[in-house]
Amino acid sequence: xxxxxxYGRLFEGVDRxxxxxxxxxxxxRELAPHSYLFNQxxxxxxxxxxxQGVIMIERSSAAGRRQIIAFSYPGDFVGLSHNDYFEYSVxxxxxxxxxxxxxxxxxxxxxxxxxxxxxxxxxxxxxxxxALDQLFALGQKKAHERVCFLLQEIRDRHVGPSDxxxxxxxxxxxxxxxxxxxxxxxxxxxxxxxxxxxxxxxxNHTIHILNADYVEEMACAK
Amino acid sequence: xxxxxxYGRLFEGVDRxxxxxxxxxxxxRELAPHSYLFNQxxxxxxxxxxxQGVIMIERSSAAGRRQIIAFSYPGDFVGLSHNDYFEYSVxxxxxxxxxxxxxxxxxxxxxxxxxxxxxxxxxxxxxxxxALDQLFALGQKKAHERVCFLLQEIRDRHVGPSDxxxxxxxxxxxxxxxxxxxxxxxxxxxxxxxxxxxxxxxxNHTIHILNADYVEEMACAK
DNA sequence: CGCCGTATTGAAACACCTCAATGCAGGTGG
DNA sequence: CCACCTGCATTGAGGTGTTTCAATACGGCG
Numbered sequence: 001x002x003x004x005x006x007y008g009r010l011f012e013g014v015d016r017x018x019x020x021x022x023x024x025x026x027x028x029r030e031l032a033p034h035s036y037l038f039n040q041x042x043x044x045x046x047x048x049x050x051x052q053g054v055i056m057i058e059r060s061s062a063a064g065r066r067q068i069i070a071f072s073y074p075g076d077f078v079g080l081s082h083n084d085y086f087e088y089s090v091x092x093x094x095x096x097x098x099x100x101x102x103x104x105x106x107x108x109x110x111x112x113x114x115x116x117x118x119x120x121x122x123x124x125x126x127x128x129x130x131a132l133d134q135l136f137a138l139g140q141k142k143a144h145e146r147v148c149f150l151l152q153e154i155r156d157r158h159v160g161p162s163d164x165x166x167x168x169x170x171x172x173x174x175x176x177x178x179x180x181x182x183x184x185x186x187x188x189x190x191x192x193x194x195x196x197x198x199x200x201x202x203x204n205h206t207i208h209i210l211n212a213d214y215v216e217e218m219a220c221a222k
Numbered sequence: 223x224x225x226x227x228x229y230g231r232l233f234e235g236v237d238r239x240x241x242x243x244x245x246x247x248x249x250x251r252e253l254a255p256h257s258y259l260f261n262q263x264x265x266x267x268x269x270x271x272x273x274q275g276v277i278m279i280e281r282s283s284a285a286g287r288r289q290i291i292a293f294s295y296p297g298d299f300v301g302l303s304h305n306d307y308f309e310y311s312v313x314x315x316x317x318x319x320x321x322x323x324x325x326x327x328x329x330x331x332x333x334x335x336x337x338x339x340x341x342x343x344x345x346x347x348x349x350x351x352x353a354l355d356q357l358f359a360l361g362q363k364k365a366h367e368r369v370c371f372l373l374q375e376i377r378d379r380h381v382g383p384s385d386x387x388x389x390x391x392x393x394x395x396x397x398x399x400x401x402x403x404x405x406x407x408x409x410x411x412x413x414x415x416x417x418x419x420x421x422x423x424x425x426n427h428t429i430h431i432l433n434a435d436y437v438e439e440m441a442c443a444k
Numbered sequence: 445c446g447c448c449g450t451a452t453t454g455a456a457a458c459a460c461c462t463c464a465a466t467g468c469a470g471g472t473g474g
Numbered sequence: 475c476c477a478c479c480t481g482c483a484t485t486g487a488g489g490t491g492t493t494t495c496a497a498t499a500c501g502g503c504g
Contacts, residue, residue: 182492
């Protein structure tokens with residue numbers, strides 16, 4: 001079953017019958033780059049699993065300021081809201097394929113699977129944990145440290161050909177909105193790290209980590 | 223039952239029998255000012271309800287940088303971890319009285335009460351929602367806007383004698399660590415708001431909101 | 445080749461931080 | 475009861491990091 005490879009964590013150890021029922025209820029959505037899956041404050045009718053592509057979880061203010069909360073990769077479970085409305089918007093960065101489950105039915109079925117519930121809780125926990133790491137970075141770190149924080153984070157998810165190479169699918173502006181900086185400051189931070197010999201910039205979207213220990217130390221939220 | 227007034231939200235609508243069993247399992251802890259209830263990374267053996275006093279949820283780095291994640295007030299449920307260890311430390315600001323429930327037994331009993339589970343989930347949701355608001359403030363706002371964010375937040379919880387008066391039980395340093403600023407910058411932000419006529423400072427810990435609309439507008443994360 | 449979106453670089457303004465001095469209030473001991 | 479101490483808050487001056495605005499460079503694509 002092709003799905004298994006994406007659902008990984010969410011459906012890990014979950015009764016096959018339940019998974020099959022959920023799959024039958026689900027539908028697939030295709031999202032063009034830079035389009036919205038749903039908007040903040042809209043009614044939460046579905047829950048989602050990202051199958052392909054990269055998406056951004058974000059909040060925007062009336063004043064046009066945008067805070068990116070997370071970048072999500074294939075396999076990630078998104079859109080689970082504890083309330084009936086969404087706390088954030090989801091925008092695609094690349095073309096994306098997303099499996100949608102109707103929320104009511106998903107929650108009803110989850111009541112019948114303690115394993116699914118516990119997986120959801122674990123995912124919720126790691127999402128929260130990530131928010132705390134980011135909070136620490138934004139409150140306490142300088143620009144180049146925040147950039148290291150992002151690099152380390154992507155590296156930890158081992159997205160990319162080697163564990164020393166980081167693929168940045170987002171633009172400098174996206175990174176800026178994630179780290180609470182401006183595009184220019186992000187760019188200068190990259191150049192600073194490059195001049196120091198910490199990283200090498202193959203191209204705008206491909207970074208090589210030369211001094212992994214230093215990156216890790218700068219990134220460290222602990 | 224005296225407890226009811228504190229447990230409010232967590233036990234709202236929960237079967238009396240369950241609440242009584244939990245109460246029987248629980249113990250009361252007294253915490254002197256500026257002492258720790260538990261530390262980040264320590265094993266999560268209990269879950270807690272704050273009955274009296276004010277506590278701070280925080281993360282500290284080896285470098286001595288501290289990020290306060292939240293201030294908690296009586297009635298708040300704290301320490302629910304999705305994993306087996308804590309994601310943060312809890313430090314008392316004032317003298318505090320805290321009811322502790324052994325985690326295993328609490329979770330076991332919660333399995334028998336859907337209402338308790340749903341209350342826990344709602345609390346988890348609002349904690350996460352708060353983290354997102356703070357993330358937006360730290361990433362996108364200037365010092366005086368962040369101070370308004372804090373004032374608005376405390377006002378929304380209507381802690382204080384009138385809805386135009388805000389009681390700050392924490393020091394300027396605590397506020398700084400919450401907002402990702404220095405103590406001096408926080409102080410200057412207060413003075414700026416005072417000079418503008420936005421607030422009046424009765425004393426270090428008592429602030430009167432003169433221009434509530436402006437405070438709200440500055441605070442607004444939306 | 446030339447265009448356009450994205451990224452880098454530069455210079456100047458600004459916000460925030462750092463360090464140091466001063467102010468203020470509550471508590472203690474003479 | 476006052477003097478002193480101590481901890482917290484404010485104020486000031488100067489330095490640093492980040493933003494802003496503008497110019498330039500790069501790179502993919504028609």
